[in-house]
Amino acid sequence: MSLIEWKDSFSVGVPAVDHEHRELIALINRVHDNLVSGGSRDDVRQFVAELSARISAHFALEERIMREARYDQYKEHKQDHEALLDEIAEIADDIHTDAAALGDRLSTRLEAWFSEHFRTHDARLHRRLG
């Protein structure tokens, strides 16, 4: 069972962005499945690195779009992106937790963050820029 289900409320109304968001969710679910099914700490490190790289790439794309459009909430939006990347790094660095527990913590946090971020920051951005 995948942990994060796509919901209609996630849609920001721009097919290309929705497609990228769906791919991020699929990746998060893969990370979760792999970690809870008993990965090693090396697996955790590798998954977190891939996850962070993919999420960073998506954020970089959005931030470029915002800069080019001189978007009025660029700073706030970018801060929310950075907060998530910091949090992922922090969770992954917790050496006192095993891979399964880390997988749970990561995916719980990611689901909460993405649900909120899609609904607020990303929805506003794409409503503004069309």
Ligand SMILES: [Fe+2]
């Ligand atoms: Fe996004």
Ligand SMILES: [Fe+2]
């Ligand atoms: Fe965003």
